[in-house]
Amino acid sequence: MSANLHLRVPNRIEELPGVSEAVEALGREEGWPQDVTYAIVLGLEEVATNVVRHGGGEPGSSEIEIEVTSSDDEVRIEVRDSGKAFDPFHEAPEPDLDAEVQDRQIGGLGVHFVKVLMDETSYSREGGRNHVSMVKRRS
């Protein structure tokens, strides 16, 4: 059995809470554990926020395509956008997790969360679009 959520939203930050709600609803239907739902909603928000903030286009000028597929043992999350080529897993700055409060740099955390919370991540550039793929195992 698998259930699927397929969304296309304009590249605007204000669209993202609606995406989170839709993913949470899928998680409730599919019986994901609470920490799995949190990780998926967070991973998706972080990736989509990066697309909106760093994709290059004006807000609302392009679309982000999101696909979430829930199967018995894992949840697969695909995010595609037509912004400028950007591999978040290799090009985003690494946060310095050991810095003291005053030295700690703001930012860089979103991609770090995705890397830690997801079981698999990958990036590719296909047909002029960025494609971020994430897998979260359900247990």
Next chain:
Amino acid sequence: MNVQVDHHDKVLVAKVEGRVDSSNSQDFERQLQGAIGEDVQAVVVDLGQLAYISSAGLRVVLLVAKTLGQRNVSISLCALSDPVQSVFEISGFNRIIQIYDTQADALAAAG
């Protein structure tokens, strides 16, 4: 998202409710910074009713901690749910900001 403020002598308790994400983190920053007056000696941020926070919200917590640190005002967090606690641990923030199990513990340490 909503920030409720309570004063316990010179300790300010800011109770954050709901969700903090990239769509409302600026509002969160305004509410939190706006609540912290000049005469405050310590700030306790109660996250017991916080259902969700992403890196956008953590950025605000770090900004506020930096601002308060420059004024020698202490900041601590309390009552984090398990998923929220995980996010603070993954970010390493649990090593730079004090986290207490309950608001009473945080107040006892701040007072």
